[in-house]
Amino acid sequence: xxxxxxxxxxxxxxxxxxxxxxxxxxxxxxxxxxxxxxxxxxxxxxxxxxxxxxxxxxxxxxxxxxxxxxxxxxxxxxxxxxxxxxxxxxxxxxxxxxxxxxxxxxxxxxxxxxxxxxxxxxxxxxxxxxxxxxxxxx
Amino acid sequence: xxxxxxxxxxxxxxxxxxxxxxxxxxxxxxxxxxxxxxxxxxxxxxxxxxxxxxxxxxxxxxxxxxxxxxxxxxxxxxxxxxxxxxxxxxxxxxxxxxxxxxxxxxxxxxxxxxxxxxxxxxxxxxxxxxxxxxxxxxxxxxxxxxxxxxxxxxxxxxxxxxxxxxxxxxxxxxxxxxxxxxxxxxxxxxxxxxxxxxxxxxxxxxxxxxxxxxxxxxxxxxxxxxxxxxxxxxxxxxxxxxxxxxxxxxxxxxxxxxxxxxxxx
Numbered sequence: 001x002x003x004x005x006x007x008x009x010x011x012x013x014x015x016x017x018x019x020x021x022x023x024x025x026x027x028x029x030x031x032x033x034x035x036x037x038x039x040x041x042x043x044x045x046x047x048x049x050x051x052x053x054x055x056x057x058x059x060x061x062x063x064x065x066x067x068x069x070x071x072x073x074x075x076x077x078x079x080x081x082x083x084x085x086x087x088x089x090x091x092x093x094x095x096x097x098x099x100x101x102x103x104x105x106x107x108x109x110x111x112x113x114x115x116x117x118x119x120x121x122x123x124x125x126x127x128x129x130x131x132x133x134x135x136x137x138x
Numbered sequence: 139x140x141x142x143x144x145x146x147x148x149x150x151x152x153x154x155x156x157x158x159x160x161x162x163x164x165x166x167x168x169x170x171x172x173x174x175x176x177x178x179x180x181x182x183x184x185x186x187x188x189x190x191x192x193x194x195x196x197x198x199x200x201x202x203x204x205x206x207x208x209x210x211x212x213x214x215x216x217x218x219x220x221x222x223x224x225x226x227x228x229x230x231x232x233x234x235x236x237x238x239x240x241x242x243x244x245x246x247x248x249x250x251x252x253x254x255x256x257x258x259x260x261x262x263x264x265x266x267x268x269x270x271x272x273x274x275x276x277x278x279x280x281x282x283x284x285x286x287x288x289x290x291x292x293x294x295x296x297x298x299x300x301x302x303x304x305x306x307x308x309x310x311x312x313x314x315x316x317x318x319x320x321x322x323x324x325x326x327x328x329x330x331x332x333x334x335x336x337x338x339x340x341x342x343x344x345x346x347x348x349x350x351x352x353x354x355x356x357x358x359x360x361x362x363x364x365x366x367x368x369x370x371x372x373x374x375x376x377x378x379x380x381x382x383x384x385x386x387x388x389x390x391x392x393x394x395x396x397x398x399x400x401x402x403x
Contacts, residue, residue, distance in 0.1 A: 063160030
């Protein structure tokens with residue numbers, strides 16, 4: 001309960017920053033790192049909720065980002081059996097693809113640059129969480 | 139295998155929940171819920187955006203800001219004088235006043251911008267803290283000191299998205315203040331272009347471009363006389379059908395925290 005409150009608070013902070021200062025998909029980064037670490041079905045709930053909140057903040061069609069986020073997490077989960085997804089290269093490739101697709105969906109400018117920065121942020125968060133959680137391997 | 143099945147089931151469940159969400163927020167109850175969440179968001183967004191734009195402003199020396207302000211003021215004066223001259227001429231020619239709909243200026247706070255601040259690019263979209271409930275509607279024009287920022291593209295209950303003059307979807311007719319040349323103002327790359335100006339018209343560097351007026355039947359849209367920017371380069375080829383000019387805007391949108399919406403009454 002305590003953990004989920006902290007996660008929700010962090011997501012809320014990410015949504016505010018993403019919708020006001022930088023348009024880097026921080027929420028997507030958070031969802032990916034969380035899924036890679038937890039591999040839990042509860043991430044779908046976060047994906048739906050953050051998608052709705054992000055759409056409201058951006059004044060977009062509410063629900064579209066939720067569809068994108070849940071599909072993205074599901075696709076990542078499909079790779080779980082074939083590859084080791086708790087790795088830095090996987091995180092980088094997944095977030096680059098996800099951020100680029102999200103950029104294309106909402107016709108954003110500088111898609112590649114956004115994807116690159118998102119990958120950098122994802123790497124940093126992944127490395128931090130890998131230090132905290134011993135389960136995570138580089 | 140079991141975990142995978144569970145994952146698939148959860149995905150299908152939340153996928154359908156997301157689809158239902160799309161339809162729910164189109165209903166009256168959905169719009170009310172959206173309005174409440176927007177009201178919760180607004181203070182946080184205001185604080186975050188204001189904090190970051192203040193940081194940007196502090197980086198510029200006070201002298202440069204002062205000179206820019208002075209330059210903007212003089213250009214405004216010049217534009218106003220030219221407009222008064224034209225108006226007087228028009229009144230002389232025709233003893234009729236315009237039947238333009240009454241408009242009022244509604245102050246709005248900028249909550250966010252469409253592109254990253256640290257890239258130092260002008261935003262293609264901005265989010266403002268007023269929506270349908272406050273009288274802001276799609277196609278209302280957003281200005282700052284008679285300088286055009288853009289047009290409302292989408293308005294929800296308490297928040298609206300503005301497509302700025304840097305947005306590729308934003309095109310409108312413009313007019314050079316000194317020469318009177320008429321053309322189309324549109325975004326190109328990271329800048330603004332004054333395009334489709336016939337070759338016989340005279341375009342000069344430093345001439346100010348203003349809106350010519352693109353108002354719809356509800357009275358919403360670009361009213362005439364709003365400043366767009368100053369010509370910095372002219373592209374003219376004898377073989378081409380039209381000439382064009384690059385426009386430098388009079389305002390840095392990334393530094394703004396407030397703006398005004400021209401609301402039709």
